[in-house]
Amino acid sequence: MSENTPSAMEHGLQSCHGCGLLSRPAPGAHEGRCPRCDEKLEFRKAASLERTMAYLIAAAVCYVPANLLPVMTTNTAGGSESDTIMQGVVLLWSPTGWPLSLIVLFASIMIPSAKIVALLYLVFTVKRGSIQNNAQRVRLYRMVEIVGRWSMVDVFVDTFTVSLIQLQPLMSVEPGPGLLFFAAVVVLTMLAVESFDPRLIWDAAAAKETKHEVQHA
Amino acid sequence: MPDTEKFSNVPEAKAVPKKRTRLSLVWVIPIVAAVAGVWIAVTKILEKGPEITINFSTGDGLDANKTKIIYDGLTIGTLSAIRLAPDHQHVIATAKMMPKTKDFLVKDLKFWVVKPRITGLNITGLGTLISGYYIGVQLGQSKEGERSFTALESPPVGGDVPGRFFQLRTTELGSLGEGTPIFFRQIQAGQVVSYELDKAGKNLNVKIFIQSPYDQFITPDTRFWQASGVDLTLTAAGLHVQTESVMSILAGGIAFETPVTDSPQPPAPADTAFTLFDDRTAAFRPPPRDPHDYLLVFKQSVRGLNVGAPVEIGGIQIGEVTGIQAQFDAKTAEFSVPVTISVDPARYGVKFLNLPKDDEQPGDGHKRVMDILVARGLRAGLKTGNLISGSLFVAVSFHPEAPPVTLDWSQEPVQLPTQSGQLEGVEESVASLLKNLDQTVSNLNLTVSSARGTLTNADRLMTSTDKLMGNANNLIAPDSVLNAELNNMLQQGGDAAQALRVLLDYLERHPEALIRGKTGEAKP
Numbered sequence: 001m002s003e004n005t006p007s008a009m010e011h012g013l014q015s016c017h018g019c020g021l022l023s024r025p026a027p028g029a030h031e032g033r034c035p036r037c038d039e040k041l042e043f044r045k046a047a048s049l050e051r052t053m054a055y056l057i058a059a060a061v062c063y064v065p066a067n068l069l070p071v072m073t074t075n076t077a078g079g080s081e082s083d084t085i086m087q088g089v090v091l092l093w094s095p096t097g098w099p100l101s102l103i104v105l106f107a108s109i110m111i112p113s114a115k116i117v118a119l120l121y122l123v124f125t126v127k128r129g130s131i132q133n134n135a136q137r138v139r140l141y142r143m144v145e146i147v148g149r150w151s152m153v154d155v156f157v158d159t160f161t162v163s164l165i166q167l168q169p170l171m172s173v174e175p176g177p178g179l180l181f182f183a184a185v186v187v188l189t190m191l192a193v194e195s196f197d198p199r200l201i202w203d204a205a206a207a208k209e210t211k212h213e214v215q216h217a
Numbered sequence: 218m219p220d221t222e223k224f225s226n227v228p229e230a231k232a233v234p235k236k237r238t239r240l241s242l243v244w245v246i247p248i249v250a251a252v253a254g255v256w257i258a259v260t261k262i263l264e265k266g267p268e269i270t271i272n273f274s275t276g277d278g279l280d281a282n283k284t285k286i287i288y289d290g291l292t293i294g295t296l297s298a299i300r301l302a303p304d305h306q307h308v309i310a311t312a313k314m315m316p317k318t319k320d321f322l323v324k325d326l327k328f329w330v331v332k333p334r335i336t337g338l339n340i341t342g343l344g345t346l347i348s349g350y351y352i353g354v355q356l357g358q359s360k361e362g363e364r365s366f367t368a369l370e371s372p373p374v375g376g377d378v379p380g381r382f383f384q385l386r387t388t389e390l391g392s393l394g395e396g397t398p399i400f401f402r403q404i405q406a407g408q409v410v411s412y413e414l415d416k417a418g419k420n421l422n423v424k425i426f427i428q429s430p431y432d433q434f435i436t437p438d439t440r441f442w443q444a445s446g447v448d449l450t451l452t453a454a455g456l457h458v459q460t461e462s463v464m465s466i467l468a469g470g471i472a473f474e475t476p477v478t479d480s481p482q483p484p485a486p487a488d489t490a491f492t493l494f495d496d497r498t499a500a501f502r503p504p505p506r507d508p509h510d511y512l513l514v515f516k517q518s519v520r521g522l523n524v525g526a527p528v529e530i531g532g533i534q535i536g537e538v539t540g541i542q543a544q545f546d547a548k549t550a551e552f553s554v555p556v557t558i559s560v561d562p563a564r565y566g567v568k569f570l571n572l573p574k575d576d577e578q579p580g581d582g583h584k585r586v587m588d589i590l591v592a593r594g595l596r597a598g599l600k601t602g603n604l605i606s607g608s609l610f611v612a613v614s615f616h617p618e619a620p621p622v623t624l625d626w627s628q629e630p631v632q633l634p635t636q637s638g639q640l641e642g643v644e645e646s647v648a649s650l651l652k653n654l655d656q657t658v659s660n661l662n663l664t665v666s667s668a669r670g671t672l673t674n675a676d677r678l679m680t681s682t683d684k685l686m687g688n689a690n691n692l693i694a695p696d697s698v699l700n701a702e703l704n705n706m707l708q709q710g711g712d713a714a715q716a717l718r719v720l721l722d723y724l725e726r727h728p729e730a731l732i733r734g735k736t737g738e739a740k741p
Contacts, residue, residue, distance in 0.1 A: 013224065013227070014230065022227060023227060023228055023229070023230050024224065024227050024228070024229050024230060025230055031233040032230035032231065032232075032233070033230060033231045033233055034230075035228050035229075035230065035231060041230055050243065050244075051243045054243040054244045054246055054247050055243070055246060055247075057247035057250075057251075058246045058247035058249070058250035058251075059250075061247060061250040061251045061254045062250045062253075062254065064254060065253075065254050065257050065258070069257065081282075081283070177257065181253075181254075181257075184250065188246070188250070195243075
């Protein structure tokens, strides 16, 4: 895909993140701004890999308490009960409720972890300068970007439940500390996706190509 | 940059002074996350309380991760796992205690399952119907730490309430049960904790708890009795109803009282055993002092004599009947009824004066007294105590005219001579009754003859009365002179009344007639 197509950077041009306008970089050591939409202009996202890595590590750290701590405490007349996400999945699992259980399992446990793993893979391959499966890696990045926000569903459901179910003497629901960490995981992975610059994927390929050409020449 | 000229029409970016980029700043985020994570982990580990195991006889109502251990309304732990013991006879529950409960966990800490319990008097743990069972805790006094406990079957009684435990011995449980109230002067002073059959299976040991300050009223002399239900007594003075409280009528109870003595006794030590009497009367029946058993052989019917019937001398009870058997002597072909009595005058408050001392062996003096009494004609007999029920009692009386008897002290129990006095007396009475009857009959004859004279007189009286009546009849007859005269008189009376009415009428219309007299034109 990118092997034979020139990139803007190769031609000393910057493309705007916001409106896609191509522009020449600002003269001198100044930071460039898009003349059309005033978006910050860079050849590549600054310190993309480093930021992504930082966010990923933070997300991975938060992922542990998010799954170990209870996300929701249900107080009923029969006593209170704290459930972690996994306990919720187990609780929902029944002959009729299994689709719901699966949704929670996917949205809350598999997607965040998959996101972290996928992004780690992308960061490592880019860092190594891999040129294989470029197209797949870009597709993977898109998927991660699209699917990532759905993890927030769990947080929304939780906050809704907490605010709606307040039948004080009979039943009340309180958020657990796990919820905070879970939200942090979702936000941090979204930030990681945001800070990762997919153009780096084919930059490496282009670099290798030029190297190859140079060697050939 | 080779293509700058080519894209010269491309607008140039605005120049903004470059800020110093501190990319490393982004690493603060994972550091913060890690610190938060570590902090949570550390607090979790620090918060992790001790883990204990509790042995239950049944896992009924217990739920892992749900059943709480609650002390004074606060959760101090939660059951984390429940499994069957290796012997399959009971259930071992693992409980995670809250942090800082380490000093709770001592050797005599008590656990029990709080569930709805409905006894006759108490309904407890109703809340658990909704909330599910929980585990109650009673703190221990011990200093020794412990991690494995055995749960009690029922909530402990007493606990933090000051008081003491005592034992009651009884042959029948009656309506007693755990939690049965114990009354002292109609105040609830304690309750039954538990009961168990003794090893021989003959008696029941009832463990009771008397709370302070009532426990100090229990001396070794205190009497306990079953206060279950109502005690009805019908005496010459009327009907007596005795009960402790409405509650005890419904659910049973125990009452205790300490007899008032001249020298107050110190409170009984804890776990003292007492006898539980059937009723108050039995409880306050004087205890045996110096009982002696005797055998009375009656040849007459003992119908109406019961075990427990009193033995009286001069109307004062000195003992009671303890046994009634029957025996048949094949040799003499005689049927007799041996009755054993227990005589204990001291028990019933008979005072002894100048009692001879035992010379050689104990009971010697008593024997001598008895010998003297029998020589003076002491005999036992049966007497009717109650005419309606026909109940008999043993009456000991003196019959100096009776043939002399000596007591055979080698027998056990000693046979006392009997006197079938009652029957002889009856015969005598019947004979005198018959004699009297004879007299009465002859008297009656006399009366009858005089009555005959009276009757002739009465006859005469009747004839004259008859005549009188005839005269009276003549007077009232319709055709008699008197009648006609009377009719006439009435007629004239009526006429007079008519004339008077006319006069009054006239006067009403012409009142002046009173002065002027009747005028001609005023004539109606």
